[in-house]
Amino acid sequence: AQSVTQLDSQVPVFEEAPVELRCNYSSSVSVYLFWYVQYPNQGLQLLLKYLSGSTLVESINGFEAEFNKSQTSFHLRKPSVHISDTAEYFCAASPTDSWGKFQFGAGTQVVVTP
Amino acid sequence: GAVVSQHPSWVICKSGTSVKIECRSLDFQATTMFWYRQFPKQSLMLMATSNEGSKATYEQGVEKDKFLINHASLTLSTLTVTSAHPEDSSFYICSARTPQETQYFGPGTRLLVL
Numbered sequence: 001a002q003s004v005t006q007l008d009s010q011v012p013v014f015e016e017a018p019v020e021l022r023c024n025y026s027s028s029v030s031v032y033l034f035w036y037v038q039y040p041n042q043g044l045q046l047l048l049k050y051l052s053g054s055t056l057v058e059s060i061n062g063f064e065a066e067f068n069k070s071q072t073s074f075h076l077r078k079p080s081v082h083i084s085d086t087a088e089y090f091c092a093a094s095p096t097d098s099w100g101k102f103q104f105g106a107g108t109q110v111v112v113t114p
Numbered sequence: 115g116a117v118v119s120q121h122p123s124w125v126i127c128k129s130g131t132s133v134k135i136e137c138r139s140l141d142f143q144a145t146t147m148f149w150y151r152q153f154p155k156q157s158l159m160l161m162a163t164s165n166e167g168s169k170a171t172y173e174q175g176v177e178k179d180k181f182l183i184n185h186a187s188l189t190l191s192t193l194t195v196t197s198a199h200p201e202d203s204s205f206y207i208c209s210a211r212t213p214q215e216t217q218y219f220g221p222g223t224r225l226l227v228l
Binding site: 036042043044045046090094099100101102103104105106107 | 146148150156157158159160163207209211215217218219220221222
């Protein structure tokens with residue numbers, strides 16, 4: 001079994017400021033790690049994922065996350081946020097041997113203000 | 115990219131009636147689909163794994179007779195909420211796994227039981 005903990009339920013941030021969303025996981029098996037974003041009244045969209053290889057993964061819209069095995073973390077960062085980044089962000093883990101069965105964190109609401 | 119659709123996007127029903135939600139993979143065949151439920155301001159919780167041509171696998175605490183899942187073809191899985199009650203009101207989200215092991219989420223179906 002695995003669990004995913006997102007340490008912040010809400011993160012207010014000013015436009016063009018950096019943001020970090022924290023995610024820790026625990027699992028008795030190997031997992032893949034993901035960040036999903038959910039805009040108001042929309043479905044989940046994949047932001048980025050760590051499957052193997054380089055521990056630093058990047059998305060096309062400026063987000064990056066680093067897999068840290070020793071700290072069992074997969075924190076999400078963006079150096080400069082936009083108003084349009086206002087959304088709910090979910091960290092998730094999926095066992096490598098049961099691919100697709102996601103365990104989601106509670107979510108972090110990011111509110112970007114001018 | 116691959117698209118997963120859900121129908122309907124919104125449904126309001128009376129207590130005691132049954133509601134069917136469809137999940138379709140539009141441009142790929144999905145041998146496995148997943149159903150999640152998201153309560154307001156909470157994270158997604160996996161309800162069941164839907165396998166084409168076989169019985170669904172339900173997570174602990176999910177009533178299989180309450181939430182009937184049918185995966186009759188490689189592009190369609192249905193979730194039927196039987197004898198719905200107000201506590202079943204939620205956002206139901208499906209996901210589908212591509213043959214290349216990528217996961218796509220549907221836009222969700224919001225169910226309100228009066």
